[in-house]
Amino acid sequence: MKKTLIILSLFLSFQLWSQETLTKAQWQEDLRFIQNTIHNEYSHLFVKTTKDIFDAEVETLYKDIPNLQEHEIIVGVSRLLSLFKYGHTYISFHQKPFEFSQLPFNLDHFNDGIYIQGAHKNYPEAVGAKVIAIEGKPISEVLKAIEPTVEAENSQFFKAYGINNIRYPEILHAQKITKTLQNNVTLTLEKNGKTFSQSFTALEKGKRVPTHRGYVHQNENWLDARDQSITPLYLQKLDKIYFSEYLAKEKVMYVRHSRIRDEAEESTKDFYARVFNEIETNDVEKLVIDLRLNGGGNNYLNKDVIKEIIKCEKINKIGKLFVIIGKRTFSACQNLVNEIDNYTNVIFVGEPTAENINFWGDNRPVTLPNSAIDISLSYLWWQDKPALENADWIAPSIPVTMSFNEYASNQDPVLQAALTFNKKDFKPKPMDYITSLYLSGQTQKLAEELSKMIQDPLYAFCDFETELNMLGNILLQSGRTQQLQASTQVFSMILQLFPNSAITYKNLSLAYLKLGNTQKAKELLHKTITLDADGDIGKSVKKILLDIKK
Template identity: 45%
Template sequence: MKHHTIKLVLLPLLFLLHTGILLAQESLTSQQWQEDLDYLQERVHNDFPSLFKKIDQTQWDTEVAKFRDQIPNLQEHEVKVGLTRMVSLFEYGHTQITFSTLAKDAVLPINLYHFEDGIFIEGVQNNNKSVLGAKLIKIGNTPVADALKAIRPVVPVENDQYFKAYGLRFLTVPSILHAQGVIPEYSENVSLTLEKDGKMFTHTFTSVPLKEVSRDYGFTIPNENWISVRQQEETPLYLKKLQEKLFFFEYLEDSKTLYVRQSSVFDDKEESLKDFYKRLFAFIDANDVEKFVYDVRLNGGGNNYNNKPLIKGILARPEINKRGTFFYLIGRNTFSACQNLTNEIENYTEAIIVGEPTAENKNFLGDAKRVTLPNSKIHAYLSFAWWQDMPQWENKDWTIPHLAVAMTFNDYVTNQDPVLDAAVNYTETNFILNPMEHLTQLFMAGKYAEVKSEAVKIANDDAYRYYNFEEEFGAAGYRLFSNGNIEGGLYVLELITQVFPESTSALYSLASSQEQAKQLDNAKKNYQKLLALDPNGSLASTAKKRLAKLNK
């Protein structure tokens, strides 16, 4: 009888638990989703007003209101993607609804990587091995360039490098592809147009749960289910011991180069960073090191308080902290606390910086707090701490390398490392590390012919391809002009139009400055050039108005 009583008590309890699970799994109503959006909006305004740096409150609220009105007509996955877009509008990588929130249940079984020569399938599950190494051409009927534009608003994009490093994952999620209009109907089977060995073909992939994907640091980790296009007979230094150690160093006898890879600013489970630095500098003090190469291309951050011992150790050793000896390798995964480290390297050391730009703004919002939406229980991570290592007027979208080098698909497949090679093989030939400083010195010395010839050479040199010369030189021209050096300012602004003859913004800047300087004939001529170059562009309407006023 006692046993029977227990059963009678448990049955209603089990029924209630089962019913609760079913209710929890039911889709939310439009009103409940709108309540979540309202809660997010309220928390942002009340607790995270510092997020309004790249987008102002009015703009963001307008986008939120527009999305709120759309919710009743959206499917659940479209609402989740829409919420992610609202958070990504702040354009800070730490401020996000995580990728796994959207991709947890269904992701294509491929790993994409954006090499210098295109986007390729870097890794796949075994049952799709025929497409390994293929170049991505289309998703559904959408060309890859258009697909990238479509998904970009969902990614918490800090800059273009962040998108390269972390955004391509979003191309592999069917729910995002549908919500952003890349594919017309939601399906867990998605067809890609690919190119391999000179042949174009279509392949349909069936989605798998995200937990089945085998990758880290953007690259495939081969196992019994996943294969990588990279030849596995050897491992380049930047990938060596990547799954075993967060940091290591190796001495290259032939070139007397000490190579260091640090892929985190957190302590390793087997060694703290402080102890690692102590061991590293002891090795430097005891050995003949002609080149010191510090590689943070795969370093996504950690605790920036760990950076100090490294900086102190480098500054205490002038024999390695000198131009042509110390090389610092950065790339698309250099982010967060490693951006702080990069700022310190740039500010205080003599390092030549090599590679691709970083994924983080120089000054940035980090240290996100979790905000849980009341109905869906979706977690939004919102940043609150402003990290400012540079004066505000020196803030940039990223740190650019002194020497620009990137990896091609074939480099990766064959285990080549052109970035490391550029550092190891570098010889001091008075390479211009700071183009603006160099041109400014020539200008101040009155060497105007050299300013022009050097400006043209630098603007067309692939080693400076990440350097926004037009913007930097334009800002210098404006400073001269606004500080009373009218002739010098106009000279620089006119020079920009010669270096960049297709730039309407350069023509507009020159014409408007000439107008202010009462050089009206010259101003008219350059407004007319602008209109001839791009009669329907964004500056055309303003140029027409200015020209009409001058012709009165």
């Protein structure tokens, strides 16, 4: 037995040694394996990038590999996978023997900047400080440099999950924030009106910053910037997947739901059945479901939540049901948010979600032949809404963000907005209302309502210009004469409201082209160029004009 263990130990040591000393040719073979696997088995991922762009980046990395260190190659692979911009398609930086180290702090993005939310107890002065620069480079420049290494579906994903790539010295070096791979990194910080430098030493490899639901929580070794004397509801009982509390003063039932999973002692189905029974039998005027920290799980559990909401006539009314979303609302929780939006009279509060409305999720590990590193590639398409309604995220009807001071002092402006909201005749889905007026032929009322809503700060969350153009494009794309004529009416109406809208002039010109009125189309195309001569819209219009001349 002893001899067997010695042989096994030697074998494992040799295996680790051989992995740690891969030749450049072996890394290049692994890169080709990634390229071929994606083309042959995961070509569905080519949605937000093209095969040509991906292959060009592969060739660049392939040629660079002989001059790169191993961590730079791994970061190079992360840049490749991040081209797809799906949060479930990525490479983990925590794979032995190529595991990256971490600097001992946790960053959070607030509406007034990026702050050190938590850090190891050895750096008390840094906790709660605003990050100004890293190794002398402005934080804006650093964020721009690390963004290509993040599998960000949208800017919210980057704010929540991506900015902490700054914690990895290997990424800072590979993205040229530091000149060499270094164990100590200096941050320029601002706190209490003073600017100072703080050098951080990386944790031992294998040790990570202990975050839970995105936060470092204070204990004997780690410090949190938040005042510890009280804890706001959204951060209470984080050991629980979900919990509820009746707020008697406000007559509100509050639910914090932080994973799409069952608790061992009470299933999702039983939990929501109990909550809605309490709602029916008590003096409850509103329900607030807080999903801002929910990063997903098993979306087959979502149905039980939706069914309970739909059944409860007391709550399933505009102004009675509020769902808090934010930059950590992701994956199976995006599915939950989509379904709540589809089937209930919800008002969303907070920030946009971290996931696209429809997305490629559920990944498989693919093991590279030489390094034995796993990459995660998405294989399952999730579509809860029609393709025409796909977007970067679900946006809130009541947009509310949080400042660092609000976090540090345990204020919760997001929940407060839900508790105090009491606007009569509010339209949480303004475009549904506008579309209904259009379809019913109420043109005069449509013009009046649109003008009022565009000017009303309450509807600032809605990009009416973009949404109305989407409506016009649905008609434009049909190709039928009647719909094409209707699209010209829609685009003309948009121009009355947004007279300098280059995209609308372009769309109107395309409608006239399809109707055969080339002269009118040319006039509109030239107007578009005057509004966006050097932009993407202007460039595309110049190409259309050249094609017309041919």
